[in-house]
Amino acid sequence: MSAALVQAERIATLTTPLGEDTLVLVRFNGTEHMSQLFEFTIDALSEERDVDFDRAIGRNCSVSLTAYGGTRVFNGILVEAQWLGPKNDYFSYRLVLRPWFWLLSRTTDCRIFEKKTVLEIIKQVFSDRGFNDFRDNTTQSYPQIEYCVQYRETDLDFVSRLMEQYGIYYFFDHSSAKHMLVMADAKSSHQAVPGLASLPFIALKGSDRREREHVFEWKADRQFRTGKVELKDYDYMKPNAKLLSDAKGTAGYTKSDMEFYDYPGQYIEQDKGDRFAKVQLEAEQARDQRRFASGAAPSLFPGGLTTLEEQIKPSENIQYLVLGATHTIVTESYRSGAATLEDQVYEGSYEFLPGDRPFRAPLTTPRPFVHGPQTAKVVGKSGEEIDVDEEGRILVQFYWDRKKMQSCRVRIAQVWSGKAWGGIFIPRIDQEVVVEFLEGNPDRPLVTGTVYNGDNKVPYDLPSNKTKNGWKTDSSKGHNGYNELVFEDKAGSEEIGIHAQKDLNLVVLNAETREIGEKFMPPMGSPSRSTTLKNGDDELKLEMGDQNITLAMGSQNVSIMMNQTTSANMAISSTAMLSHTDACGPLTSTAMTPASMSDTAPMIMITGMAQVTVTAPIINLVGIVNVTGLLTVNGMIPMLLPT
Template sequence: MNDYKQKNRIAVLTTPLGPDVVLFDQMTATEGLSECFSFAIDAVADKDVIDFTPALGKNCNVEVKTFNDLKRNFNGILVNTQWHGVGEGMFVYRLELRPWFWLLQFTTDMRFFQNKSVPDIIKEVFDGLGFSDYELKLSQSYDPLEYCVQFRETHYNFVSRLMEEYGIYYFFKHTSSKHIMVLADAPSAHEPIENGGDIPYYPQTGNYVRTSQHLHEWSSERMFRSGKVTLNDYDFEKPPADLKTSREGKESYQHSKLELYDFPGRYTERGLGESLAKVRLEAEQAMDHRRAGLGDAPSIYPGGKINLKNHPSKSENAEYMAVHASHSVVNSAYRSKSGATQDSYSGQYVFVPAAQVFRAPQHTRKPIVHGIQTAKVVGEDGEEITVDKHGRIKVQFPWDRNKKQSCWIRVGRVWSGKQWGDLFHPRHGQEVVIDFLEGDPDRPLVVGTVYNADNMPPYPLPSEKTKAGYKTNSTKGGGGFNEFHFEDKKDAEKIFMRAQKDLDVLVRNQETRTIGPVFPTPQGESSRATTLKFGDEELNVETGDRKVKIGHDEIVDIKNDQKITVHNTIAITATNKLTLTVGQSTIVMEPTKISISSTMIEVTSTASMKLSSLTLDSSSSATTTIDGGGLLNLSAGLVKIN
């Protein structure tokens, strides 16, 4: 190889293998805005076995010379090498160079970002992978995203789809040692190419002295595109809000207002919706008003601006920005037996007017979560229940290696109304079932809970499989519970309710309970048994009446005293008999007789006492004493004293 040097050739290939270990033969290069360039290089050497391992994954460079000692670098990462046989006594190798951003296709992750803007997310991805050759030339402002998930996708796809959705595109600037990825969102991010950007138009016919980079073919193009984008979405925090937004293009040809409509637009603020609709419209219409050129101008690169000169159509002499370029560079001198030099360059270029906004097509698909997932409920330290005013919770997904808390996630309920419905909050440590609206990993929704080995069901299974119901856990710390369950076992059916502390029941009108056949209780057969083990029972009927109707007997057993206070009248009615018993004393009232029986009966009146009867019998088996204390009057039709 000592007989061959690349100096003074049209192109020089530099690799980490060292100077002139492999020599540049030819290259086909393609590059574009928001595209990863591809440089396919044929290199030759006098060795049939070259170990490219020291160069793989490292920067290589092709320096192409053009007019007036200008040089254009094509720098990239060596990602592929192939041995292509022998040609004219030289061993041929095919090398492929790609940008460092292309390498991000070989790494995937599952994680989420919270309250970060798109540029900040991109920076975190790049910096986390150790790539620093990038530059942000952004003019727009980007609000933080509440929640953004990278889900089972490459870093390349993740960053690409974020840039496409929010209107950021990229291009590369090349030096001899590296290539810099430039992120842009406006025409102001672009600069003229080398030598001020002036590119004359010299058609192939005619006697032109071509002493500078130039174009020899030029064409303009119009393309039919959709002229209107309408987006819509829904915000649960503002259900009635109209979030529909539209953007229309300025073109006025026939059918130029055909509409692209999409829902959901992935926004909750109208301002963001307008921005996203604008980006989609600009991406759609960026394909229009293009120019194509052929020529000899290696300095043209996507993102660089040129000034077209000398075109016969004066309106075409204007400033343009390159959006795509293909380069072909040939130097076959190393394989020519005669040693004659056959250097050549040809280029194909695509431009748009420099003032026209470019947006990349939204081709990168967002990943879809196919099915449901489970996650663990998490929240504030020292708490067992963490919710916001909407009853939303936070979870930790098992795939998240950073062990972060998710965003607030809405919880699906069996019933939800305007301050009515059911309400059971998933608690810390519970395993919940997560679904995703339209499969969007950024839009999770809790749809249920499941038991696991740490959180087992409240009743042992399968032994108590006929039991169903609710059993809570006192918080914080446990140690108690409320419970309401059903036992559906045949001939043992039961409804059970337990209050750990208090039970409040409010009946605004009428409560009706119907008790069926008898069932056994610890006190014997009964149709209803109520036991209050601790505390007092109080019944207040504040404005109405209390009525009790009993179909058979009522038995009241009071261990101590009973006190009844009536502020008006007591009426007690018995059809057959009324009996009052105190020890050996009884008063028995029957429909035709009242009997009083006791060891001693005292009747005392402080004023007067009258006994009136058709017949009055008074008898005593021993002594009868009548003491008037003053005067005794006995009066009758006949008085008999025996």
């Protein structure tokens, strides 16, 4: 009969939600590194053939190692459990622990953050998922981000790439009940390793190796790294601004000024570009001057500070930031008696960076890329039909956004654009627009067109009007009218139609020429039409055909400030039903009515080149009559009366 599995008084123990000693530790392998997810693999034994892991997966488990006068705890979320089969009268299992931050790799989202700092965004992501086991040890201030999109990426990737871009990194602080994610950005964010502020170097043959934590192997590493980072970007609000940012390293080796250049740098403010360039350079150069060690120092953890002592190379005895650690624990057999330190085997390997060199996580998390255009809905202020700012930008709501957040102000690609000239069409609220993204970046949308949909139908019935093209607008507010320019391209019925809902204003600064093939039909309707030529001539030429002007109701008034000439090669006919008056100045006129005609002038002269004939039953001559030439009178001549 096998002995009961009991962990009491053992140096390394495993604690799970399954209950005390349900699983006991046999072997532990753990890796942890700055700005990386730790992973702890545990081999364990159990008296139970079929352990119910539903009570443990997704919950905190911990391993405690008691050695060198202290206790080191490794805490994590149980994410994997394997049954390995029988072993030494028991049953063998393998467990994998990872941080709660890893759980965010199991979630994806599409959402928009506006006017928040990078830390505010990160903390909101954590809290939205129900996690509050984090601590903010950052020391720098961070600018507000106007618009930031998480697009089809895990919460882990989204948070990681923001941290990398802004120079924030993280590590974990472990306790028996939980592990705390700690965000940092400078040396002052860190503290000395508890109980191990000084780390002794003890050679393998050292007599006191079992008495204190130490390292016995030490390597100093140098690497050639890029020595300059230069970034560039463009701000359409300040198109002439030179948004060029760079950062230079201080390494003294040959070709240390090799440059990394990139565009776009993901910024529109100079100080933000300078920050990004500096962060990228520090991340690159943090790969140089690393230290690697092997030993027995389980207290070491990423994010802690320790000072090396007793190394034979004096220049190495300085303070270091712990970047990474690998831990291996192999316990004594459960068939043996009581546990002793000699029965316990711990090995570790560690990575350090000199404390005077800044650490930044490498920018390895990929940014999301929008593959091709997508559509969105135009939104805006309640009660408005058009919501546009002074730059001609609109707001849209993406169909992937479950929270129905509006976008930032988005520019619209027009058919032509210049300095206060070009073409402009403003999409209106509830229209569906086509959106593309500059460099595939979801943070930089651009409206490139509009499309019809089930609610917004085409303006002409199709396919019956398939030859009709043009523009038809909508009166705003109220939808009670429209302006239209339409082209009918049907063979034999070609037509251009213009509809003005109210006024049509045409301005011709020089000349207007029209050529009409068959007939001209003047415009009709109410109210009036007014045409003004401020300077120049107005010429109408009909090469063949008639001109007819009909005023169905109303009068025609022609006012000429200088001269009028009328010439007809054949005949001129003028008819008035009531009266016809021609006047020259205030004293001379010819007046006609259906019953009479009178000529009035200071002097009237009648000259016939051959003959003048006056015929009437009665002719009255009043005043002095001068007759030159032959006068023939037929009929009675009345008395000439003096005036």
